[in-house]
Amino acid sequence: MSEKTTAATPLNDVKAFAKKHRIEIEDAQTILxxxxxxxxxxxxxxxxIAA
Structure with a gap:
């Protein structure tokens, strides 16, 4: 079986996700x-979180 590894999410993806949901960048990073x-x-x- 292979182990799942996750790479750091690029900052521009985090910013876009935060903007889309109107949440803080730190919250978006945690979620992603x-x-x-x-x-x-x-x-x-x-x-x-946004609610």
Whole structure:
């Protein structure tokens, strides 16, 4: 079995994600680190923070 490794999310992706959901960049980075490529769940988490 292969181990899943995650690379750091590029800053421009973090900024775009933060702007899209109107959240702080630090919050966006935390969400993207936690959910990685699973954008559906990352979007849900961002909506919970933005509310």
């Amino acid at each position: 680190d936690q959910y990685g490529d699973d954008r559906k769940n990352a979007d849900k988490a961002a909506r919970r």
